[in-house]
Amino acid sequence: MNTDKPLLHIVWLKRDLRLEDNEAIHNALASGEQVLLLYVFESILLNDPHYSKRHWDFIKQSLVDLNMQLAAYNSKVLIINSDIIPAINQLLSSYRIRCIFSHQETGVLTTYNRDKNFQRFCRNNFITWKENINNGVQRGLSNRETWIENCNAFFENEPLKFEPNENQLLNLKSIVELETWFTVPSLETNLKSPFQKGGRTTGLKYLDSFFEKRYLNYISHLSKPELSRTSCSRLSPYLAWGNLSIREVYHKAYHLKETSKNKKSLEAFMSRLRWQSHFVQKFEMEHTMESASINKGFHKLKKSISEEYQNAWKNGQTGFPLVDACMRCLNETGYLNFRMRALVVSFFTHNLWQPWQEATTYLSQMFLDFEPGIHFPQLQMQAGETGVNILRIYNPIKNSYEYDPDGVFIKKWVPELDKLENQFVHEPYLMTEMEQIFYGFKFGVDYPKPIVNLEDTRKKASDVLWNLKDNSMVKKESKRILGKHTLPKSNLH
Known part of the structure; x- marks a missing residue:
């Protein structure tokens, strides 16, 4: 040696x-x-x-x-x-x-x-x-019998300090010499881009501003596409790329809860931090979820691929204003709140009847906070192909009225509609010829007509997926999944 x-x-x-x-x-x-x-x-x-x-x-x-x-x-x-x-x-x-x-x-x-x-x-x-x-994720588990106990212990430990001994880190001179042996990339980036900027320093600013004030409206604004952009923590990219650890964020929330006047918002936020570890653990134990449905009974489900539908969805040209606003916003900023992410996946897999696998790569590229352990389990859950989760087919019109009633988010990202009254912002196809002339707006020219019939496609997806739940393989797989991934009778706290 x-x-x-x-x-x-x-x-x-x-x-x-x-x-x-x-x-x-x-x-x-x-x-x-x-x-x-x-x-x-x-x-x-x-x-x-x-x-x-x-x-x-x-x-x-x-x-x-x-x-x-x-x-x-x-x-x-x-x-x-x-x-x-x-x-x-x-x-x-x-x-x-x-x-x-x-x-x-x-x-x-x-x-x-x-x-x-x-x-x-x-x-x-x-x-x-x-x-x-x-972040509490454990390798090599066959079930969740001990996971919650070990995960709780991990989160209860104090975050680790960075305390190197003097001169313990290899010095600058030596590292500069090492760089001559390799190709060193440029670290220049466009700091004027609309994306959140990377780095712990920036991540801590988001953390501090959230716990100082923004969290107070966390619950009430959580599902609203525009208001959530400030009332949600916006920490997801800093957690996904490890600028911050989930444990240190959890600890900060835990200590703030002792004096906070809005404990419910903090509890809801802390619960979602813990559920993040739960979903990543699921992917750790079922890595085939990247390309195939976790429930093998759904492998027989065949959907015809439509490039026309997929391109309209990607570019925010489906004729459904909330869907289009979400996709354009995501393309430009890399962020959507959870409900809107679920909505665009539901629309893609149910109304457009496209395989969820066809959405994975595009969405992973667009989500600034792409975290594989969240990405693939959530896609499958929203596509209704787990066999164990409630089938949710989001209605983009209903969600539009409920979560963006004044059309603020829609008008921001679909400016073709910004001069229309609220009713028409949500459903531009309701406009008569006379109303289109009055607003100087031509439906189907200035903004596309809906590319599918919402009710017909919803019914088809619902019928097919509900019938599949009675399939023997789906039932067998559902039992296996529950046995492997169900948490013990103990709460994630």
């Missing part, structure tokens, strides 16, 4: 772009050895269809922010273009690497296969790869 090379522990950063409450960093520092923080822009992910430029820009902004924090320690993250195995191979030429730390990633199939290859590489090179639990 060559002992002339200096020993170096590596923290491989992935979806945990923070220093605080980062168990991988904490454990690496606890070893007392010198530590290098590494982020790799992997070609396998840069080329993966689930990711898009808005994600990579958010990550770059997060890394810039990390390096600003690390400047106080005379260090920074080594940020390179490479795949992980050649990156470590290159580092092995100058360092003895005996331990690599990272979190357990519940990602797309690409990352699962990468991790299996990396595990073999580490064994062959006598490297210990220590993966740490991320």
